[in-house]
Amino acid sequence: MSILLGDCKEQLKNIEAGSVDLIYLDPPFFTQKTQKLKTRDNTKAYSFNDSWTSIDDYYTFIRDRLIECHRVLKSTGSIFLHCDKYASHYLRMALDEVFGMENFQSEIVWSYKRWSNSKSGLLNNHQTIYFYSKTKDFKFNRIYTDYSETTNVDQILQERIRDEHNRSKYKFDENGNAVTGKAKKGVPLSDVWEIPFLNPKAKERTGYPTQKPILLLEQIIRIASDEGDIVLDPFCGSGTTVVAAELMNRWSIGIDASQDAVELTKQRLENPVRTSSHLLEKGKEKYINKTAEELAFLRLMDAVPVQRNSGIDGFLKEYYVDKPVPVKIQSANENLDGAMEKLRHASKKRGCLLSILIRTKHDHSLFMDDIKQNNYDNILVIDSYDLQINDWITENRNTRTY
Amino acid sequence: MSILLGDCKEQLKNIEAGSVDLIYLDPPFFTQKTQKLKTRDNTKAYSFNDSWTSIDDYYTFIRDRLIECHRVLKSTGSIFLHCDKYASHYLRMALDEVFGMENFQSEIVWSYKRWSNSKSGLLNNHQTIYFYSKTKDFKFNRIYTDYSETTNVDQILQERIRDEHNRSKYKFDENGNAVTGKAKKGVPLSDVWEIPFLNPKAKERTGYPTQKPILLLEQIIRIASDEGDIVLDPFCGSGTTVVAAELMNRWSIGIDASQDAVELTKQRLENPVRTSSHLLEKGKEKYINKTAEELAFLRLMDAVPVQRNSGIDGFLKEYYVDKPVPVKIQSANENLDGAMEKLRHASKKRGCLLSILIRTKHDHSLFMDDIKQNNYDNILVIDSYDLQINDWITENRNTRTY
DNA sequence: TCCAGAGATGAATCCACCC
DNA sequence: GGGGTGGATTCATCTCTGG
Numbered sequence: 001m002s003i004l005l006g007d008c009k010e011q012l013k014n015i016e017a018g019s020v021d022l023i024y025l026d027p028p029f030f031t032q033k034t035q036k037l038k039t040r041d042n043t044k045a046y047s048f049n050d051s052w053t054s055i056d057d058y059y060t061f062i063r064d065r066l067i068e069c070h071r072v073l074k075s076t077g078s079i080f081l082h083c084d085k086y087a088s089h090y091l092r093m094a095l096d097e098v099f100g101m102e103n104f105q106s107e108i109v110w111s112y113k114r115w116s117n118s119k120s121g122l123l124n125n126h127q128t129i130y131f132y133s134k135t136k137d138f139k140f141n142r143i144y145t146d147y148s149e150t151t152n153v154d155q156i157l158q159e160r161i162r163d164e165h166n167r168s169k170y171k172f173d174e175n176g177n178a179v180t181g182k183a184k185k186g187v188p189l190s191d192v193w194e195i196p197f198l199n200p201k202a203k204e205r206t207g208y209p210t211q212k213p214i215l216l217l218e219q220i221i222r223i224a225s226d227e228g229d230i231v232l233d234p235f236c237g238s239g240t241t242v243v244a245a246e247l248m249n250r251w252s253i254g255i256d257a258s259q260d261a262v263e264l265t266k267q268r269l270e271n272p273v274r275t276s277s278h279l280l281e282k283g284k285e286k287y288i289n290k291t292a293e294e295l296a297f298l299r300l301m302d303a304v305p306v307q308r309n310s311g312i313d314g315f316l317k318e319y320y321v322d323k324p325v326p327v328k329i330q331s332a333n334e335n336l337d338g339a340m341e342k343l344r345h346a347s348k349k350r351g352c353l354l355s356i357l358i359r360t361k362h363d364h365s366l367f368m369d370d371i372k373q374n375n376y377d378n379i380l381v382i383d384s385y386d387l388q389i390n391d392w393i394t395e396n397r398n399t400r401t402y
Numbered sequence: 403m404s405i406l407l408g409d410c411k412e413q414l415k416n417i418e419a420g421s422v423d424l425i426y427l428d429p430p431f432f433t434q435k436t437q438k439l440k441t442r443d444n445t446k447a448y449s450f451n452d453s454w455t456s457i458d459d460y461y462t463f464i465r466d467r468l469i470e471c472h473r474v475l476k477s478t479g480s481i482f483l484h485c486d487k488y489a490s491h492y493l494r495m496a497l498d499e500v501f502g503m504e505n506f507q508s509e510i511v512w513s514y515k516r517w518s519n520s521k522s523g524l525l526n527n528h529q530t531i532y533f534y535s536k537t538k539d540f541k542f543n544r545i546y547t548d549y550s551e552t553t554n555v556d557q558i559l560q561e562r563i564r565d566e567h568n569r570s571k572y573k574f575d576e577n578g579n580a581v582t583g584k585a586k587k588g589v590p591l592s593d594v595w596e597i598p599f600l601n602p603k604a605k606e607r608t609g610y611p612t613q614k615p616i617l618l619l620e621q622i623i624r625i626a627s628d629e630g631d632i633v634l635d636p637f638c639g640s641g642t643t644v645v646a647a648e649l650m651n652r653w654s655i656g657i658d659a660s661q662d663a664v665e666l667t668k669q670r671l672e673n674p675v676r677t678s679s680h681l682l683e684k685g686k687e688k689y690i691n692k693t694a695e696e697l698a699f700l701r702l703m704d705a706v707p708v709q710r711n712s713g714i715d716g717f718l719k720e721y722y723v724d725k726p727v728p729v730k731i732q733s734a735n736e737n738l739d740g741a742m743e744k745l746r747h748a749s750k751k752r753g754c755l756l757s758i759l760i761r762t763k764h765d766h767s768l769f770m771d772d773i774k775q776n777n778y779d780n781i782l783v784i785d786s787y788d789l790q791i792n793d794w795i796t797e798n799r800n801t802r803t804y
Numbered sequence: 805t806c807c808a809g810a811g812a813t814g815a816a817t818c819c820a821c822c823c
Numbered sequence: 824g825g826g827g828t829g830g831a832t833t834c835a836t837c838t839c840t841g842g
Contacts, residue, residue: 035835085506089492089498116813117838118815120837122592126594140522142522199818200818200831201831210835278817306555307551309828316791319584382790550816553815556829557829572830586815
């Protein structure tokens with residue numbers, strides 16, 4: 001692989017036409033600011049300038065470089081252009097101009113959650129990647145993902161036919177049994193990619209501003225290239241593309257106008273660090289330790305669910321006497337005493353002056369009257385609706401006739 | 403509300419300048435096809451033409467109508483323009499031209515899962531909505547969503563200070579206990595909205611092509627308008643915007659060039675149906691809002707389509723003595739007597755032997771003791787969790803010292 | 805009134821440490 | 824050791840102040 005220093009417009013001229021399989025491009029976004037960041041140990045500050053005299057100026061800059069990209073791409077090759085909301089429409093116009101509207105393949109949404117500041121308006125939680133091919137015969141590896149948990153897989157496996165109105169319906173044999181079609185591999189990859197943002201604590205971080213997660217680049221490289229192919233990044237920055245390509249046995253070319261970026265990339269290649277996301281591997285379901293029913297309770301009380309603390313299921317959104325109000329829902333395998341003890345402990349640690357326990361069943365714990373009358377440890381015990389309804393039914397079933 | 407027939411370019415001229423709070427616009431997408439769809443019973447086929455001589459022609463068409471939209475909008479108003487991937491960049495260019503680049507607020511991604519014949523390439527699972535305001539002082543209602551499953555909520559309740567290197571860290575008191583900061587409501591709404599695509603079998607479905615889910619419109623209307631505001635949809639099609647506005651107590655104006663569309667909209671208004679999506683019932687919702695509370699109730703019950711003035715919010719999943727058990731939640735503008743009267747009426751019609759009323763506030767209606775002791779008309783009245791908590795606080799605030 | 809720059813902000817999630 | 828939880832760190836930030 002090679003890392004080149006210089007403006008990619010010039011550097012690309014040295015690359016042979018039709019030689020590259022995949023280009024990933026992460027140009028400045030037209031933020032009109034200088035992007036800066038320091039390494040964690042404060043030893044080095046990286047920055048690049050993203051200020052322009054005008055949007056036309058920016059447009060020309062991008063278009064000129066796209067023209068060179070187009071030249072070096074193989075006829076089966078594709079380009080992925082990363083943008084954010086500021087100038088995505090201009091970037092796409094430039095792509096239309098250079099690659100042709102008919103070679104537009106997808107608008108990929110990279111969606112993530114981020115530690116962010118609250119602002120008036122919607123939180124920015126995505127960036128866009130435009131996927132264009134050079135011709136209509138482009139290399140594309142299908143990836144299949146798991147069916148979503150709400151999908152009825154049995155139904156998918158059934159064969160379909162069309163009725164007299166040309167509507168599709170399921171096929172049944174003469175005995176009325178569903179006919180199973182050929183095995184499906186899963187759902188083809190969507191154009192919305194949920195990949196975690198590079199975390200503040202991730203070892204993968206280099207201190208270079210705007211660094212992208214390797215996981216994102218891996219996905220692009222996987223769908224648009226094979227082992228041994230050539231991957232090019234004309235604005236390589238911290239070198240994520242090059243590192244990902246290396247890890248996946250592709251050849252790669254990185255170009256950047258900054259000496260710092262080039263050195264960082266070379267350095268990173270010597271010891272590539274890839275943070276695997278626990279969240280992606282395990283799935284977010286693994287982190288959810290609440291049942292849908294518990295979540296419903298919390299919602300009804302206007303409480304925030306808490307997934308990680310034992311003894312507490314959530315906090316009320318409103319404080320009581322400047323202290324948070326923890327909420328606990330008695331679970332099926334807990335008696336009231338035990339639930340109360342846990343809640344009391346968690347509540348004390350935080351100095352809370354009111355906590356709420358939702359009772360979901362009767363057991364032989366403390367007498368309710370005791371608890372209610374004494375405001376026991378500032379724990380307010382509330383019977384769940386279900387419990388109240390069942391109590392009513394029990395009371396009335398035998399005394400009433402209809 | 404009013405539904406107008408005709409080209410919106412002409413119809414908008416009859417609307418006073420600066421009179422509209424919110425515009426939602428779902429113009430043809432430049433698919434270069436005629437969009438057709440049949441109703442489920444095959445009695446009617448709806449269609450509209452989306453073919454253009456050129457992209458410039460399309461651009462001009464849109465821009466001319468946006469100019470009128472800009473004129474009728476209040477200075478605090480905003481516009482939401484729905485596009486799909488084919489022409490989104492052109493639509494945004496037109497918005498930049500008419501509303502100004504500086505009034506761009508968000509690129510909203512509506513993401514959904516949808517079955518589709520697997521073509522080569524990525525599955526198309528999103529559409530884009532551009533959000534522009536008329537001025538920088540625009541109306542915006544904040545919505546808060548749940549914290550991520552992995553978030554340590556306990557920690558973020560803590561207050562922070564800065565150390566000598568200007569890095570931020572958490573604050574502890576002299577005893578080493580964490581100091582809690584101010585109350586947190588949750589995470590502000592993201593610009594990526596996961597809302598299920600209209601289920602093909604949903605009752606809500608009218609048979610009109612490109613119909614949008616009412617949940618999507620509700621979200622837009624909620625963030626950008628208040629009750630009593632005026633909502634405009636210049637390409638109203640099947641009338642989803644108008645129906646959503648109606649359900650949410652906004653005034654609305656719908657315009658469409660097709661006689662069929664106008665009639666359908668009027669018809670739909672007479673009996674607005676909202677399917678509470680199956681996915682949402684399963685608790686996968688990504689956003690919190692007023693209906694979240696309603697959804698939480700629905701979890702405990704069997705959902706019924708929300709129909710106005712029916713007096714019932716749902717039924718319990720279990721029957722009582724072979725009869726369904728209707729449930730009603732006292733709403734903010736109802737007193738207990740009124741709520742009870744509606745519930746009793748609805749309940750009697752169905753011969754129910756038990757109905758449940760959730761009381762959400764105190765008022766000067768019947769005495770609770772009366773109701774509880776007499777099992778008044780077999781209506782079981784339960785105080786909402788919120789109400790019980792507030793009662794506790796009221797009782798204890800003055801009698802306790804800390 | 806507008807722009808630049810300082811200062812406040814806030815939650816996601818990996819890591820380290822603790823039993 | 825491995826499972827769980829407390830802590831640290833960050834900004835293709837966001838808001839507000841002052842000149």
